[in-house]
Amino acid sequence: MSLEIYLDLFSQPCRSVYLFAKKNNIPFDHKNVSLFDGFQYSEEFGKINQLRKLPAIKDGDFCLAESVAIMIYLAEKFRTPDHWFPADLRKRARVNEYLSWQHTSIRMHGAKIIWFKVMIPNLFQTEVPKEKMDATIENLNIALHFFEEKFLQDKPFIVGDQISLADLVAIVELIQPLGAGMDLFETRPKLKAWKERVRETLGAELFDEAHRGILSIQEHVKTMDASGLAPLKAKILKYFLS
């Protein structure tokens, strides 16, 4: 198969690419790698993605990073159903708007929860200061407010009646804190209904399969060999705690 997709399903953007490819029956060679083994720092992976992040694809000779770019590329190449990345000017703009906004809002703050509550304490025996956690939760709540009030409103999906890349990118980020036992949907009925709709549209079996790893991370982390991450400890702590 000429399309290789490098994934670690711990990672939110890996899950969105995985779900998109599977849902659309895009044939690919699933290169399952581990961020915690430090695979992204290997010489081999450096040739595929200099940014040393996941997900990454290698389609023949063409290498590409960044989940948003990857999904748009796959949508165009494999001519997936229009609703994923609508041709309509305004609908497409709405998808692009969400895909842009989410980087420094939902994704940025949502990602920290599992690192603060589970990964950093267990892997590095470091406690995260309460005010960092509180500030992150506050920022995440603000982002969720905008998600509901501006992006979702009273529509079934972000763009309207049908699911798009925007919903896919959103759902994987919003599930991440669940891995730490934080259920963002509990007190948000509209968000919960949207989540169920997205899960059903993608296919519950596929959705649950993609999220199995992250939802069992609290157990798994206890037996994880973090020695591969030791050289990165300072960098990780700086990134999340500074």
Next chain:
Amino acid sequence: MPVELYLDLHSQPCRSVFIFAKINQIPFQYKAVDLAAGENHAEEFGKVSQIRKVPVLKDGDFILTESVAILQYLARKHGTPHHWYPADNLEKCARVDEFLSWQHTNIRTNGSKVFWFRGVLPVVTGAPVPKEKMDAAVEDLNLSLKIFEDKFLQNRPFVTGDQISLADLVGIVEIMQPVATGLDVFEGRPVLSAWRDRVKKEIGLEVFDEAHKVIMNVDSLPQIFENKGLPEFLKMKIQKMFN
């Protein structure tokens, strides 16, 4: 009816939208939003965008935020030359998308931080930013610039190859932000400097300088804050942002 563009040219994403509209002769009404005076927090602007950021595009009843989305919308709607966003070339288009995605939490975050640390926070708080925080911010910016050169540009004239695209436009306005505080990131970086010169030439010096006029006068910020009186809530927000 021309679109309305809500802009403050102190903001990088406002500059990319402004430049793109100007050089492609896209008619627009310039709606100034004075960030330093907290105008984005006024009730009126809240009706335009509840997220209260700039830029914002208003095309009739269609309101759009996020510069990347606005640029892509304008490119398509006005049929601008393909090289800006090469939809007809799958791989080139992917390269633009790849950069536009990566830049949010890399060059944009780090360039902004250096700008705030050097140009704004000392004015607001009356004290310089602690040395280790400043050094860390500059180190992060240097890393982003290295990645830009090594991965996105390499030995090509522009990010996608021979022609300028949205990637170069968004790249240049973000890199100019820390430059405006007197940190010449181009010094000692001949590849980056050559790219900057090429980009400026493609954009046109007149439009480039017009777009960057206010930010390059950032020394006047203390004066602006003094004249307008920085709102208290803005002071707190700024301090919180970088703690």
